[in-house]
Amino acid sequence: QVQLVESGGGLVQAGGSLRLSCAASGGTFSRYAMGWFRQAPGQEREFVAHISRLAFATNYADSVKGRFTISRENAQNTVYLQMNSLKPEDTAVYYCAARQGLVSIRIAEYDNWGQGTQVTVSS
Numbered sequence: 001q002v003q004l005v006e007s008g009g010g011l012v013q014a015g016g017s018l019r020l021s022c023a024a025s026g027g028t029f030s031r032y033a034m035g036w037f038r039q040a041p042g043q044e045r046e047f048v049a050h051i052s053r054l055a056f057a058t059n060y061a062d063s064v065k066g067r068f069t070i071s072r073e074n075a076q077n078t079v080y081l082q083m084n085s086l087k088p089e090d091t092a093v094y095y096c097a098a099r100q101g102l103v104s105i106r107i108a109e110y111d112n113w114g115q116g117t118q119v120t121v122s123s
Helices: none
Strands: 003-007 010-013 018-025 032-039 046-051 058-060 068-073 078-083 092-100 117-122
Touching: 003 092, 018 032, 018 092, 018 117, 032 068, 032 078, 046 068, 046 078, 058 068, 078 092
Parallel strands: 010 117
Antiparallel strands: 003 018, 018 078, 032 046, 032 092, 046 058, 068 078, 092 117
């Protein structure tokens, strides 16, 4: 099992940027596909982005495509989510997640989760 710790959340004005980080420990990071998910108050958790084990493939939710960029640095056991042109509807708790093998957009297919980091975008 890999342990995940997110950081980088905060309060930002609409149009601003944030970069989230997720540090992994306790496993061989390059064996894990990584995903970012988010959950707004009163809503279900939803897929945001994922990246394959060696960063050859990425995928994004339509709502963030062109604004968010997922990346990873396997030597640092870290995955990032660069968020630009933030909107109030991006306000949520953001979670990183890991699964061995192939990427997936399905929450149930991820075995390891961080505790989440709050992102609040003011209008």
